[in-house]
Amino acid sequence: MAYTLGIDIGTYETKGVLVDFEGGIVAQAARGHQMLVPQPGWAEHRPEEDWWGDFIYVCQALLRDSCVDPRDIKAVACSAIGPCMLPVDAEGTPLMNGVLYGVDGRAEAEVRELTDRIGEDVLIARCGNALTSQSVGPKILWLKRHRPELYAQTAHVLTSTSFLVQRLTGEVVIDHYTAANFAPLYDVDTQTWADDLADDILPLDKLPRLLWSGEVAGCITPAAAAETGLAPGTPVTAGTIDAAAEAFSVGVDRPGDMMMMYGSTIFIILRAAERVADPRIWYAPWLFDGEHASMAGLATSGTLTHWFRDQIARDLDPADAFQALANEAAASPPGANGLLQLPYFSGERTPIHDVHAKGALFGLNLTHTRGDMYRALIEGIAYGTRHVTDTFAELGHAPERLLAVGGGTKNALWLQATSDITGIDQVVCEKTTGASYGDAFLAALAIGGVAREDIVQWNPVAETITATPCVVYETGYRLFRRLYEQTKDIARVL
Template identity: 80%
Template sequence: MTYTLGIDIGTYETKGVLVDQTGVVHAQAARGHKMLVPKPGWAEHRPEQDWWDDFVLICKTLLNESGVEASHIKAVACSAIGPCMLPVDASGNPLMNAVLYGVDGRAEAEVRELTARIGEEIIIARCGNALTSQSVGPKILWLKRQRPEIYSRTSHILSSTSFIVMRLTGEVVIDHYTAANFSPLYDVEAQSWVDDLVDDILPLEKLPRLMWSDEIAGHITKEAAQMTGLAFGTPVTVGTIDAAAEALSVGTNKSGDMMLMYGSTIFIILKAHSKVTDPRIWYAPWLFEGEHASMAGLATSGTLTHWFRDQIARDQSVQDAFPTLAEEATKSPPGANGLLMLPYFSGERTPLHDVNAKGAMFGFNLTHTREDIYRALIEGIAHGTRHVTDTFAELDQAPKRFLAVGGGTKNALWLQATSDITGIDQIVCEKTTGASYGDAFLAAMAVGLVERADIAQWNPVVKTITARPNAVYDKAHGLFRRLYEQTKDIAAELT
């Protein structure tokens, strides 16, 4: 029997799996860590402790618990949160804590400056996305200006996955999907680093070598073998960002496949048939050469259900609250007896990109119940999802099916409302291991143990949610869109 190993580094936890060539999981392990917030709006990890030490411990745990000989592990893959910004010296040592992805907003001034200097239309056309707190380029410029002593000693700027791959193999590489978040230093058409948009951020030779996620970045060094317990010479893939690995784990392979992640927020990856750059959505080359991905995200989803539980369902225990609320909400009909909710409790990401958007519940009368309110909340998130899928359709990228992942897949009401409101069927796969399972599959692909289509056997479909057209929802969606437009100016003035 042969095996592959996949490890994913998340914001608060690192998870790993050891999987055989048929997709059976032989061992799992996890280790928690903290996100540091040294100042309001900042978010950091300690790369040595939170990334590398976690990776080493997970490797040893998987080997010990499975009893598998390291020599039987044919490939290793890693994914991680991203894009992150980590400067390292010539020996690969971190020069500071890693600056995390979009949750870190320290470079807001640089985002505004670079957007003004280059022009947003040009940035979107060349880089695929407008500059935001998710963009690495402005954070490098922040480093240059605010930490010049570190900038001057920087040999390379790495992402989280790049750092692990470098520690394992000595190679400094990055996948194209992650690199697309290094705007304005990455050109999505040329699929290369560029400095013609702005030439004062960083010399391009200090950026990692570009590769595709399923390529072999290098092999386990003797030093890495001694530290992790992995066998010297084991192939290591280039890897990617965690959400992309999770999309792979459930079979997001065909054009029109859309991973819908029901987490604290909604995150979406659509396997697109062509490159589309539009200010309302995000774009990146997909994990494999010649393929494309469009992305989107709502600013809230699971955070709203938790807010409702904590503020309006205090009579329910934490363990029983969500099943009870979902059961209660089935007593409310589609449309929640005329209640309509805007889910913008933390502003909104795609397609509105409105940080001033506010949450609202509209249509109350004295007959409404908690059941109606909770159903309206679930439906409001689903209407936000339809706003995204309608935007994709306007761009000739209409999703054909949803591949649902995340904690929200346990909520049957939420799944059904989302399919009914969007008009798109959903599937839920057997294994909910997530990104680390996608990493293990990517590793198996890289060394020829499996083909991409084999994910259907590795992780078969166990549930299908069929969309049920409903005129009530179609009317409500039009009202949902109008309600935002007619209240956004008021929302912007509220503090």
């Protein structure tokens, strides 16, 4: 038998799968970790413990539970949250915690300064993206200014996936899809690193070597084999960001396909026939040369459900809390009896790009229940999602097919509310394992074990969530948009 292994590092959990070449899952494993918030607006992980430590734990669990001979694993691929910023020294040792993706807004001043200096039009034309909290370039500049002693020791700046691949193979690489988030240091036309827009951020030789996600970066080293249990010499792909692997896991592979990832954040990827340039959304080359993707993401989604459970539902058994809360919310009607939730608990990413945006629960009175509040939270996330899908539609890129994936697909209320509020049907595939499953497929693809179209056989469609129009939601969406506009000045000074 022959197998591939995929491991994904998420915001709160690492997941791994061992898969045969027909797409059958032989073993699964997972391990949780925390997102560190050292101060408001910051978000970090510990690279040794949360990234590499989790990888080792999950890898060893897969080998133990499956009893598969490591020599029968023909390729490995990994993905992780991104884009992150991690400076390492010449030995590859992390110099600080990994700075996370757009939920970390510490470089707001650098974003503003670089945008003023370069110009948003130039940034979009050259880099494909305006600078936001999602951009790595400003965070490297923040490192240079606020941690100069660490900047001076930096041999390379990695992202989360790059760090894993470096530990596995010794190679310092990054895929183009991830690299596009390093604006203003990545040129989307030449698909190379470039510093002519800002030569004061970082010497380009400190950035990883560029590869496509389907390319092999290197092979498992003897040192990595000793730690993980994998066989030395096993090919390892360049990897990618978790959302891209998640999209590929459900067959997002043709123009017009859109993925809706229900995870710690809502993340959306549209496979586009052409490059879409607009400051409200993000652009990147897709996983393969000559292909395009447009992305969007909320800052807090599944993270909010965890917050609500931990703060408002402490009386419930954590193991059963989400189902109990879903049952309570189901007893509340659409519109949550007049409650509106702004889900901006870590600022907001697309399409408003406002690091100062705040969460709010508006309309409370003495008749409201916890179920009303939880339903309002779910609907608030769905309203934020509609703001994104409406933006794509305004740009002439409404999805032709919407595929849902991620842990949140187990929440029927959330799925249905999202379809009803956006007005878009959603396809749910048989396997909602997510990014790690997409990694396993990409690993098989990299060594010629499968063709791209084989993902349809690996992961067929299981059900369709049909959108049901609702007048209450139309009114709620208009009020949701107004509530943000009428409170954003207050939020900025809180």
